[in-house]
Amino acid sequence: MVVRESFALLPSYVPAVMYAILVPIAIAFIYGIYRVFARFELWKALRSLNTGSLSRGFSRVITQRRVIEKLKGFPHIFLFFGTLLLFLGTVTVFLETDVLKHFGLLILKDTSYFLFELIMDLSGLIFLIGVLLLLPTREREGKLLLLGLLYIGISGFLMEATRISSSPNEASIYSFIGNSLSGLIGSSLRGLYEAIWWSHAILAFIMIAYLPYSNLLHSLTSLVTSSLEEDGVEFPREPFLLQDVENVEELRVGFERPEELPWYEKYRLAACVKCGRCTDSCPANQVGRPLSPRDVVIGLRGSLLGAHYELRDETVWSCVACGACSLSCPNYVKPLDFLMERRRRLVFDGRIDKKMGELVNSLRRYRNSLSVPQRGRLSWLSSDEDPDYYIWVGCQYSFDPIGKRIVSRLVELLRSSGLRIATFGEMETCCGEPVRRLGEEGMFQEFVMANSELFKELGVKKLLVVCPHGLTVFRKEYPRIVRDWDVEVVSHVELLARLHGEGRLKLRQIDDLTFHDPCNLSRYNGIVEEPRSVLRGLRGYREMRRSGKDTFCCGAGGANYWYQGESSMAKERVKEAQEIGAKNVVVACPFCYAMINDAIKGMGAEDLRVLEISELLE
Numbered sequence: 001m002v003v004r005e006s007f008a009l010l011p012s013y014v015p016a017v018m019y020a021i022l023v024p025i026a027i028a029f030i031y032g033i034y035r036v037f038a039r040f041e042l043w044k045a046l047r048s049l050n051t052g053s054l055s056r057g058f059s060r061v062i063t064q065r066r067v068i069e070k071l072k073g074f075p076h077i078f079l080f081f082g083t084l085l086l087f088l089g090t091v092t093v094f095l096e097t098d099v100l101k102h103f104g105l106l107i108l109k110d111t112s113y114f115l116f117e118l119i120m121d122l123s124g125l126i127f128l129i130g131v132l133l134l135l136p137t138r139e140r141e142g143k144l145l146l147l148g149l150l151y152i153g154i155s156g157f158l159m160e161a162t163r164i165s166s167s168p169n170e171a172s173i174y175s176f177i178g179n180s181l182s183g184l185i186g187s188s189l190r191g192l193y194e195a196i197w198w199s200h201a202i203l204a205f206i207m208i209a210y211l212p213y214s215n216l217l218h219s220l221t222s223l224v225t226s227s228l229e230e231d232g233v234e235f236p237r238e239p240f241l242l243q244d245v246e247n248v249e250e251l252r253v254g255f256e257r258p259e260e261l262p263w264y265e266k267y268r269l270a271a272c273v274k275c276g277r278c279t280d281s282c283p284a285n286q287v288g289r290p291l292s293p294r295d296v297v298i299g300l301r302g303s304l305l306g307a308h309y310e311l312r313d314e315t316v317w318s319c320v321a322c323g324a325c326s327l328s329c330p331n332y333v334k335p336l337d338f339l340m341e342r343r344r345r346l347v348f349d350g351r352i353d354k355k356m357g358e359l360v361n362s363l364r365r366y367r368n369s370l371s372v373p374q375r376g377r378l379s380w381l382s383s384d385e386d387p388d389y390y391i392w393v394g395c396q397y398s399f400d401p402i403g404k405r406i407v408s409r410l411v412e413l414l415r416s417s418g419l420r421i422a423t424f425g426e427m428e429t430c431c432g433e434p435v436r437r438l439g440e441e442g443m444f445q446e447f448v449m450a451n452s453e454l455f456k457e458l459g460v461k462k463l464l465v466v467c468p469h470g471l472t473v474f475r476k477e478y479p480r481i482v483r484d485w486d487v488e489v490v491s492h493v494e495l496l497a498r499l500h501g502e503g504r505l506k507l508r509q510i511d512d513l514t515f516h517d518p519c520n521l522s523r524y525n526g527i528v529e530e531p532r533s534v535l536r537g538l539r540g541y542r543e544m545r546r547s548g549k550d551t552f553c554c555g556a557g558g559a560n561y562w563y564q565g566e567s568s569m570a571k572e573r574v575k576e577a578q579e580i581g582a583k584n585v586v587v588a589c590p591f592c593y594a595m596i597n598d599a600i601k602g603m604g605a606e607d608l609r610v611l612e613i614s615e616l617l618e
């Protein structure tokens with residue numbers, strides 16, 4: 001019988017010394033884990049796990065789905081599977097050597113042993129490939145960790161080769177790497193074997209002890225975030241429900257110090273691997289604003305562990321709430337939430353500038369975001385009795401001449417398809433999205449209560465929303481607040497795509513166009529295919545470099561439209577449209593329309609024009 005020999009080629013005192021060294025290692029590891037659990041409130045996250053969420057987490061981790069969405073994530077697959085298999089192999093050896101053998105049991109013998117050797121060599125190879133591919137992509141700390149892993153991998157193979165050349169057996173050929181290496185180095189390292197063994201073991205122990213204090217921590221925490229977090233972009237949870245608040249004086253929202261973050265956001269900080277994908281995808285960062293979501297996450301995490309970090313106001317207000325960072329994070333850390341939580345506190349403390357104050361005042365005084373009287377709102381749009389849909393036009397298109405033209409034509413189109421459309425007239429106010437993104441949670445919830453009451457009074461069952469910002473709050477955020485919410489919320493893009501698919505609307509002949517996906521349509525609501533089902537029928541339709549869920553924000557989101565006053569993001573978008581030779585930029589959001597239109601004018605790019613998606617149909 002061929003069996004695996006433990007501690008081969010080593011003096012007999014080695015096991016006892018090794019276990020003695022393991023004691024402080026275990027203490028350091030356990031203390032590190034305790035510290036992480038305490039500072040990041042991981043206990044609370046663990047208590048929220050259940051079988052369903054855990055199976056989702058395991059499937060996300062095993063498939064590495066988020067990681068490989070970007071090409072640069074592929075090397076991680078090698079490291080992940082290599083490490084996982086080597087870890088399982090080590091546990092198997094430990095079980096056999098330290099538990100089963102004492103009961104006269106052996107798992108690794110003959111065929112199972114041969115198979116084990118084959119799998120371990122294959123895993124070691126995959127592991128080393130992963131380490132080598134990732135090495136150039138990491139910064140200093142990551143490089144040091146990877147170099148440590150590289151040494152562990154290479155020394156493991158060298159020891160295996162030395163063992164094989166000293167005492168070959170039937171299993172040797174299954175250790176295909178060690179066996180080939182033994183042909184090259186023979187027993188030249190025999191005299192150094194014990195030294196290599198100790199350096200290999202001690203480095204591996206140090207890595208284990210260091211795990212909770214380093215980037216390697218994500219190997220434990222990413223399973224929790226992958227289990228608990230949703231796939232899409234969600235706005236952070238409500239810090240309170242206005243309807244349940246008894247004493248407004250006691251309310252506290254957002255955070256000054258990260259210790260004040262709610263546990264369901266705090267625990268995520270422990271899962272960051274500093275990969276920088278969030279920053280790579282951040283439009284604010286790309287146009288040179290002082291915002292790197294990666295640095296925000298790392299800073300807050302460091303602060304929870306005792307380091308100094310100041311999250312500056314200008315960083316917080318640079319965010320356009322586009323959701324790109326949250327959607328691109330392989331570990332579901334969701335940097336957007338920390339910025340929005342901080343805004344809540346800044347607004348709560350009155351730390352907002354004049355323009356932000358004007359937005360809040362406009363909504364308080366006029367109930368719309370444009371500081372214009374409500375009287376006559378939507379008087380230009382007739383309303384049908386017994387409607388199929390109530391239309392929510394949104395503030396921008398309600399008052400803007402271009403918007404009035406677009407919506408009038410849209411409603412005509414829908415009526416020509418046999419649908420009856422009712423309006424709210426002067427009763428339509430703001431949906432509350434701008435103040436929620438600004439951080440004024442109380443005012444947002446006032447709009448939620450007022451609008452949901454209006455819908456109840458009128459018996460609204462189907463709401464057609466023209467503005468994707470309104471779509472997000474009505475579809476995803478109102479139901480979290482209004483207990484008996486029973487309204488089907490439909491985007492005008494979804495409805496137009498359906499009517500076009502059913503042959504009830506026809507395409508006009510417009511050439512050379514591209515589509516700018518609004519963040520609120522593609523990222524927040526996953527509406528990517530619907531506009532394309534219309535656009536693909538047109539000659540010369542081309543995608544821009546960044547499209548679908550990888551779209552690039554126009555710069556209006558996160559209430560920036562009201563306070564930022566610059567259009568560098570929209571200009572980026574215009575350049576992208578020009579790069580592909582488009583003559584028409586099709587949009588599906590009032591704010592994208594305004595931003596891109598202004599950018600075109602500002603750049604003198606008069607050969608380009610903006611079209612609303614409904615203008616493609618007749």
Ligand code: SF4
Nearest residue numbers: 282319320322323325
């Ligand atoms: S939401 Fe958008 S702008 Fe804000 S940090 Fe994330 S990627 Fe940057």
Ligand code: SF4
Nearest residue numbers: 272273275276278329
């Ligand atoms: S927050 Fe996510 S995407 Fe950003 S650096 Fe951390 S792990 Fe990477």
